[in-house]
Amino acid sequence: MSKKQHSTDRYVGQMQLTILSAEILKAKLGSKLDISFSCNISELPTYHCNLIMTQKHQDLGPIGFLSFDSKRPMASAVINLKDSDFLEIFQLSKSTPPRSASIFLKTDSYNEDDILARSMSGQASTIEINDLSLRYPLI
Numbered sequence: 610m611s612k613k614q615h616s617t618d619r620y621v622g623q624m625q626l627t628i629l630s631a632e633i634l635k636a637k638l639g640s641k642l643d644i645s646f647s648c649n650i651s652e653l654p655t656y657h658c659n660l661i662m663t664q665k666h667q668d669l670g671p672i673g674f675l676s677f678d679s680k681r682p683m684a685s686a687v688i689n690l691k692d693s694d695f696l697e698i699f700q701l702s703k704s705t706p707p708r709s710a711s712i713f714l715k716t717d718s719y720n721e722d723d724i725l726a727r728s729m730s731g732q733a734s735t736i737e738i739n740d741l742s743l744r745y746p747l748i
Contacts, residue, residue: 623742624675625651626658626712631702634661644695644702648712650684658684660712662698665689671737675714679733686714688738698743706746715740 626648634643646660658675666689667673673688690698701710716736 622717623713623715626660626714627651628710628712642699644699646712651711653682656682656684658686660686660688662688662690662695664692664695666691671739672741673738674735675716675738676735677733686738688741701743701745707748708746710746711744713742713744714738715742 626646629647629649631647632645634645636643641664643664644662646658646662648658648660650656650658656677672690673686675684675686677684716738
């Protein structure tokens, strides 16, 4: 986990997710689309993450949550994005980059050692996601 903090960045750390695949989800007719990403967590190499991005404007509080399974090296996250951000990521996802793209989850409560200790003891844990950034290769 990167612990760099710039004067304009209020988050203590970020977690890098390397995208393996992506799918469009539609729960029922008339519902909005969601995007499901299957990812590896760079800071936790044995962990896999399923990340779902939804179209929902979030004014207050975190934009999502990341939950770690207590029994398996697995995490799942749901992130709410305003329509314009969702559509931008959706458009990028429709093309195949020359190498894997990365999503960076920004949080102020992520602690790698704590996640691993809880996992070993059989305790689940959840952290808030406050923002995200994206690295999408072009060439």
